[in-house]
Amino acid sequence: MVGKFKRLLIGRPMKSAEIEGEKLTKLKALAVLSSDALSSVAYGTEQILIVLMAAGFAAVWYSIPISIAVLGLLLILIFSYRQTIFAYPTGGGAYIVAKDNLGVPVGLLAGGSLLVDYILTVAVSSSAGTDAITSAFPSLHDHRVLIALIMIVFLTIMNLRGVTEAASVLAVPVYLFVISIFVLIISGVIKYLSGGIHAAVPEMGTTVSNISLFLLLKAFSSGCSALTGVEAVSNAIPNFKKPAEKNAAKTLVMMGTILGAMFIGISLLAYWYGIVPNPKETVVSQIANATFGRGIIYYVIQGITALILFLAANTAYSAFPLLASMLAKDKFMPRMFMVRGDRLGFSNGIINLGILSALLVILFSGNTENLIPLYALGVFIPFTLSQLGMMMRWIKLKPSGWRTKLIINTIGMLTTLTISLIFVLTKFSHIWMVFIFLPIVIFIFYQTNRHYHNTAEQLRIDILKDKPIIKGNTIVVPIAGITQVVKQSIGYAKSVTDNVVAVYVGFTDEDIERMEKKWDEWNPGVRLIVLRSSYRSVIRPLLKFINTVEWKNSETDHITVLIPQFITKHWWQHILHNQTSLVLRTYLINQKNVIITTVPYHLKR
Template identity: 80%
Template sequence: MINRFKRLLIGRPMKSAEIEGEKLSKLKALAVLSSDALSSVAYGTEQILIVLMVAGFTAVWYSIPISIAVLGLLFILILSYRQTIFTYPAGGGAYIVAKDNLGVSSGLLAGGSLLIDYLLTVAVSSSAGTDAITSAFPSLHDHRVLIALMMILFLTIMNLRGITESASVLAIPVYLFVAAIFLLILSGVIKYATGGIHADVPEIGTVVNNISLFLLLKAFSSGCSALTGVEAVSNAIPNFRKPADRNAAATLIMMGSLLGIMFIGISLLAYWYGIKPNPKETVVSQIAAITFGRGIFYYIIQGITALILFLAANTAYAAFPLLAFMLAKDKYMPNMFMVRGDRLGFSNGIIVLGLFSAVLVIASKGETENLIPLYAVGVFIPFTLSQLGMMVYWLKRRPPRWGSRFLVNTIGMLTTLVITLIFIFTKFSQVWLVFLFLPVVIFIFYYIHQHYMNTADQLRINVQTDQPHLKGSTIVVPVAGITRVVMNSLSYALSLTDNVVAVYVGFDDEGIERMEKKWEEWNPGVRLITLRSSYRSIIKPLLKFIDTIEWKTAETDHITVLIPQFITKHWWQHILHNQTSLLLRAYLFNQKHVVIATVPYRLQR
């Protein structure tokens, strides 16, 4: 039943040879890997306006030069990551670049920051999508956490079905969103140009008395949240069809062009329309309502915007498992992240991403603004490390025309470093958790790596000198009575060796005598040892007996504890019986250097 339900959810298992069919074309990759960046136009401008409103409505004209500055940074990042794609075509982005050129610690800092960023991507996207829905339907505002969790569950299941299938489904709303925003921008510009807008807005250049450089920098850093997701393409190059690097570079350019046009378009309309941030209604919702009225076009744009904000999380579902795979391959994350699931995706990474992002949504109560500063600083740290790593790469290797490439990465590094510092100084009260969490993550990386190295040292053999030691075998069979389960276990034990001993633990002399008499009548050809337990514990007398056997025969025999166990026909019947065999196995695993085996006997009804 469970297997049928699994097949219904994620589909049939795929052969390993089908992996090439799971690679993405440019159009599908743009939908999967750019949804995060493209969707940020729905809240990037709003984050700028929220900060500027502290200085009053007169300060909203600053949103235009700030938006232009954000576009300049976007241009630098696109050029920089395009170089990274061709230099590191195997993918991995900031983690690989920093690790190879700046050292392991820098690489882990970049990798840990990106993992946190991808978790926040899912949480922010689902929360922002919920905001778009509640803007159109205010009665749903109190249910925003539940709505966000339902969408995270949907995306998790879709990605477990495979990246190609999820891309085919999710590409449609992504391109509908791009078309809808372009339609909104075009209609809004026409309405403004023809005099259809009569908003009383401050002219660009108007003096604002209580504005400060600190406030402007804070607004700029908030607007840079629109650039999150730009790095996803360079991280996921292995997901592209061949030639992967060229297709990835082309996708990056397309993403940057669309993002730049949509972002500046929304910022201009927000200024021309005199939009003020509203906790109950997004900026895009207000623009659409003024442009089209609250008719069919308004609800179409709101529906598509909500959908793309939800689906922006899909960028993380494509990039997080791949980054986790690379860290696991380098022994900094558990090996389970290297395992491909039935649909050839890294399903463990997908599931972990879904679970942790759901926890973040619940913890933040679905409030997007509480997550965006953490979200943005988590990605600008890898931005900076990636650019610095590429600078070191050009200086060390100095290929033809390396000077211009070095200059691009230098400008990128300095710019993203400044943004990172602005985030830290202007929003420290909101982002300080990152600086507690990142060292913990890096410590965990090192701890996992040390464990794998220690394990390898202890398991490694010298094929020239190390050979198996030939020993005899002593089998100990704990018995609770004379049953078919015990008979089945003794039959198996005797097929392996003649040196078999059965052990019975009794709580009183009468019970022990009764067991010895029955055993003698049955006479299975195996010696019975009876032990008395004064404290009604079966485990401790058995462990003491095994200690004695171990001390006497460890040099000459392998000691095996063969545990009889019956298996009920139905899972619920299992809870009707005591779990002594499970408890005994757990104790032996943790405390004894013996072989532990279970002989199952299956009940038929």
């Protein structure tokens, strides 16, 4: 039943040899890996305006030079990450670059920041998509958390079905979004130039007395949230068809070009139309309403915008499992993240990402504005470390043209470092938890790594010297009565060794006397040990007896506790019986020199 349901959700298992067919073309990769960056135009301009409105409506003209500055940073990042793609064609992005050039601790800081950022990506995207829906249908505003959670579940299932299938589904809405935003921008510009808009907006260069450098820097850092997701292409190079690095570089340039054009277009329209932030209606919704009215085109744009904001989370679903598998390969995360599922994706990473992002949505009540500062800082830390790592690489290796490459990465590092510092200074009240959470994540990385190294050291043997130690076997069979289960268990035990003892724990003299009499009548050829429990506990007397046997015989015999257990035909029948055997296994598994085994007896009805 469970197997059939799993097949229905994620499809048939795929052979390992089919993995090459799961690689992405440039157009599909643009849909999967750029959806996060492209969708950020839906809220990037809005984040700038929210900050500027603190100085009044007269300050909104600053959104244009700030948007141009964001575009300049985008250009730097595209050049920088293009160099990273060719330098590290195996992928991994900031984690691999920082670890290789700046050391393991810095690499873990970059990797941990990216993992946190990808979790936030899913939470922010699903929340932002919900905001777009509730802008068009305000009656749904109170259900935004539920809507976001439904979309996270949908995306998790889609990605469990495989990269190619997810890309095929996502390509249509991503390209529809790009087309619809360009239609909106072109129509809006034509309407503005033809005099169809008469908004009273402050002139460019208008002096605003109460605006400060601090406020402008805060608005700039908020606008940089539109750049999140730029690094995803360099992280996921192994997902591209060959030649992977060339296809990845072309995809990165396409993404940067489209993102830059859409972002500046939305910023210009927002200024020309005199748009101000509204908690119940997004900036894109207001622009579409002013351009087309609340007709069919408006609802189409809002629907596609909501859809792409939801699907933007898919960038994280592509990058998080891949990065987690690399960290697991280096023994900094559990090995389960290296395992490919039935559809050849890193399914454990996909499932964990869905669960953690859903918890964030619930914790923040689906409030996008509260999540975005965390989200943006989480990506600018890896941006900075990646650029610094590339600088060190060029200085060490000095390949052909290394000075030009060094200058590009130096400019990128200084710019992203400045943005990170601006975030810390201007939004500390929103992002302080990062400085608690990231050290905890890195501590977990190190503890995981230490455990794996300790485990390997203790399990390692010298194949020339270490040989198996041959001992006898003493089998202890705990029983609660004389049944078919006990009969089968004792039969199995005697087939292994003649040194078998059955143990019964009685609560009253009557129980003990009755059990001894029945055992003598049955006479299975096994000695019965009867223990008296004055406190009605089965586990404690058994443990005490087993410890005594282990202490006396550990030098000559293996001590095996063979637990009889019957298995019910239906799962629900299991809860109708005492779980003494499971409890006993739980206690005994921690005994150093005791072997635990179970002999199952299956009931037929």
